[in-house]
Amino acid sequence: xxxQSSNACRTxxxxxHRTTRQRITLATSFFFLLLPVVVLADVCSYExxxxxxxxxxxxxxxxxxxxxxxxxxxxxxxxSEISVVVTVCSSRKSELADMDVLQSREGSVLQLxxxxxxxxxxxxxxxxxxxDLAVTVPAGLAVAIDDGxxxxxxxxxxxxxxKDGSGEIKVHAIMGNVVIRDGSGELSVEDVxxxxxxxxxxxxxxxxxxxxxxxxxxxxxxxxxxxxxGSVGIHDGSGSIDVRDVQQEVVIHEDGSGSLDMRRVNxxxxx
Numbered sequence: 001x002x003x004q005s006s007n008a009c010r011t012x013x014x015x016x017h018r019t020t021r022q023r024i025t026l027a028t029s030f031f032f033l034l035l036p037v038v039v040l041a042d043v044c045s046y047e048x049x050x051x052x053x054x055x056x057x058x059x060x061x062x063x064x065x066x067x068x069x070x071x072x073x074x075x076x077x078x079x080s081e082i083s084v085v086v087t088v089c090s091s092r093k094s095e096l097a098d099m100d101v102l103q104s105r106e107g108s109v110l111q112l113x114x115x116x117x118x119x120x121x122x123x124x125x126x127x128x129x130x131x132d133l134a135v136t137v138p139a140g141l142a143v144a145i146d147d148g149x150x151x152x153x154x155x156x157x158x159x160x161x162x163k164d165g166s167g168e169i170k171v172h173a174i175m176g177n178v179v180i181r182d183g184s185g186e187l188s189v190e191d192v193x194x195x196x197x198x199x200x201x202x203x204x205x206x207x208x209x210x211x212x213x214x215x216x217x218x219x220x221x222x223x224x225x226x227x228x229x230g231s232v233g234i235h236d237g238s239g240s241i242d243v244r245d246v247q248q249e250v251v252i253h254e255d256g257s258g259s260l261d262m263r264r265v266n267x268x269x270x271x
Contacts, residue, residue: 044089048096053081060108061142062135067116068149069130075139075156075173082110082141085134091127099131140175159194177212195230204239213248222258232265 062082064071069089076083088099100115114131130150137143140158147164154160154169159176162169169187171178177194180187184202195212198205204222207214213230216223224242225232231248234241240258243250249268252260 045091046093046096047087047089049085049087051083051085053083054103054110056080056082056138056141058108059105059110059141061110061144062137063109063111063144063146064133064135065111065113065146066133066148066150067114067131069114069132070150071132071145071147071152072134073143073145073154073157074134074136075141076136077139077156079136079138082138083136084112087132087134089132090129092129095129099129101131101133142176231268 057080059082064073084101086101088096090096090099095117098115098117102113102115104111112133112135114133116129116131132150137157139156142158142160143154144161145152145154145163147162147167149165150167152162152164152167152169154162154171155173157174157176160171160174160178162171162180162182164180164182164185166184168185169180169182171180171188171192172190174192174194178189178192178196180189180198180200182198182200182203186203187198187200187205189196189198189207190209192210192212196207196210196214198207198216198218200217200221201219202221204224205216205218206224207216207228208224208226210227211229213232214225214228215233216225217235218239219237221239222242223234223236223239225234225246226242226244228246229248232243232246232250234243234250234252235254236252236258237256238258240261241252241255242261243265244263246265248266250262250265251268
């Protein structure tokens with residue numbers, strides 16, 4: 001791909017030894033906050049926040065296992081550490097002590113996992129617990145995410161792999177390949193140096209400015225693909241499809257129902 005086309009498509013916690021799991025004790029960490037507040041929509045009854053950092057030396061990949069709550073992963077150019085801000089929220093003060101983050105390291109892989117106690121709600125109680133994570137990594141670090149529910153925003157990483165249950169996903173400015181398995185919720189992928197592979201259950205999918213190939217299997221919802229340097233392959237269940245400005249071949253392997261609009265593309269044969 002020439003330079004013009006390429007530009008159009010891109011717009012320390014101490015050292016943890018192998019397999020050693022270390023619990024981040026939120027009550028004794030750098031910053032601690034406990035606040036009772038009035039129960040309102042999108043407001044915590046009880047909350048605590050902690051920050052910690054891990055040296056990124058010899059770490060080639062970050063794996064995050066997050067359950068309920070939001071997750072933001074962004075890159076900082078020139079950074080030599082991984083920084084984590086944890087916000088714990090619960091409807092009951094007594095449950096805060098059981099909510100935590102585990103970190104472990106296996107070789108060159110750093111792992112983070114949120115811990116949230118299980119409880120059974122009822123029609124007569126409004127019980128909830130979730131952990132929001134904001135993670136800053138060195139630019140270009142490979143990241144793998146297993147996310148339960150809640151919004152997810154990732155930018156500036158290297159190769160990215162996401163498995164998500166539900167919630168909106170935003171991915172942008174990725175220096176590598178992107179692979180996403182998504183249950184439900186809107187999905188947006190923009191400005192990727194490599195290729196993009198998406199398996200989506202339901203919800204709108206928007207993919208644009210990808211230097212490599214794009215391959216999508218979509219259950220239902222609108223699908224929009226634009227500004228792709230490689231080829232495009234689509235398996236679609238239902239919903240409209242809009243594809244434009246693709247430099248190589250576009251193949252519609254399967255199209256269930258919904259409108260189809262393609263502009264400035266080379267149409268290939270389906271299966």
